[in-house]
Amino acid sequence: MNVGSGWLGPEEAQRLLSPEGRALAMDFALVKNTLAIPDETYVRWRRAHRSLPSSQRRQRVIEVLALALRFRRMGKVANKGVAQLLVLAAELMVLAPR
Amino acid sequence: MSTKLESATQRLLGLLKGAPEGAAASPEVKRQLAVIKAEIKSKGALPPELMDAAEKLLAAMEGEKSASWASTPKKAQRSAPKKPAKKNSNDQAILEMASSLIAQHDDEEDSPEEQEHRRRLAEALARLSAQLQAMEQT
Numbered sequence: 114m115n116v117g118s119g120w121l122g123p124e125e126a127q128r129l130l131s132p133e134g135r136a137l138a139m140d141f142a143l144v145k146n147t148l149a150i151p152d153e154t155y156v157r158w159r160r161a162h163r164s165l166p167s168s169q170r171r172q173r174v175i176e177v178l179a180l181a182l183r184f185r186r187m188g189k190v191a192n193k194g195v196a197q198l199l200v201l202a203a204e205l206m207v208l209a210p211r
Numbered sequence: 212m213s214t215k216l217e218s219a220t221q222r223l224l225g226l227l228k229g230a231p232e233g234a235a236a237s238p239e240v241k242r243q244l245a246v247i248k249a250e251i252k253s254k255g256a257l258p259p260e261l262m263d264a265a266e267k268l269l270a271a272m273e274g275e276k277s278a279s280w281a282s283t284p285k286k287a288q289r290s291a292p293k294k295p296a297k298k299n300s301n302d303q304a305i306l307e308m309a310s311s312l313i314a315q316h317d318d319e320e321d322s323p324e325e326q327e328h329r330r331r332l333a334e335a336l337a338r339l340s341a342q343l344q345a346m347e348q349t
Contacts, residue, residue, distance in 0.1 A: 128262050129255045138251050143241055171269070178265035179257045183247060189301055190240050196308035203309075203335040206272065207328065 131169075133161075134176035137201075141184070141194055148187060149194035162205055170205045177202040264346065271342045272335075299344075306340045 130138070137158065140150045150158065165173060181198035184191040251257065313332050316325065 128259055130251060130257065135251055135255065139248060141244060141248075143237065143244055146237055146240075148240055148244060174269055175262065175265045178268050179261040182261050182264055182268075183257055185305075187240060187243055189304070192301065192305050192308055196305050196312055199305065199309045199336060199339055200312050200332070203332055203339050206269075206339075207331045207335050 130176055131172065134173065134180070137177065137198075138180055143190075146190060147193050148184065148191040150197050155197050158201060159204060162201060163208065165205070165208075167208075170208065174202050174205045177205065268339070268342055268346055271346065272338060275338065275342070302340065302344060306336070309336050309340075 137150070140154050140158075141148060142151060144151065149155075162170075162173070177198050181195050181202065184198065185195045256262075310333060313329055313336065316329070
């Protein structure tokens with residue numbers, strides 16, 4: 114896969130965020146001193162995840178958790194956003210089959 | 212005055228006035244958010260250590276459960292960590308906020324299936340939060 118400045122090996126390529134993972138990060142906004150996904154957008158993500166094929170869920174959980182860990186570093190201002198991401202991750206886990 | 216010093220001064224003033232931490236930190240938060248987005252846009256990835264940590268967190272969750280993610284409550288209770296890590300107050304606040312997000316629903320969504328789904332979701336969230344704490348302490 115050719116990304117950015119050069120070719121990436123398979124292992125590195127796997128570490129890339131999916132387009133949806135990137136979109137999730139881009140949906141974060143700072144509104145009234147709260148860093149989070151806007152409520153309506155968050156509801157859309159939850160609905161979208163419910164219909165996500167099970168083969169894609171594990172990777173999405175990893176992406177969502179990685180984003181949660183990233184935003185968690187920002188402190189209290191991101192609490193709502195981190196909470197939203199944890200719910201998204203937990204929901205994917207609950208939905209996933211064995 | 213440098214931006215860094217300005218930001219620190221604003222934060223200190225905010226704290227002295229008893230304002231929420233986030234209120235004074237907005238410019239810095241905006242900057243950090245822009246940095247994260249720019250990084251993801253340009254590299255299409257998060258720092259590898261975060262992806263590793265997320266994978267470990269998920270692996271810990273998977274190892275913890277005995278049957279499936281959607282395990283029964285009794286199984287979930289049996290497989291919960293024996294000694295839950297001590298929660299820091301901010302993580303506790305996040306967990307409470309997440310729990311309130313789960314509790315939010317439309318009346319028409321309040322079917323028995325939805326109630327069961329929310330219950331399982333709350334369990335998974337509690338385990339996730341405990342693993343997050345445990346990971347942080349190791």
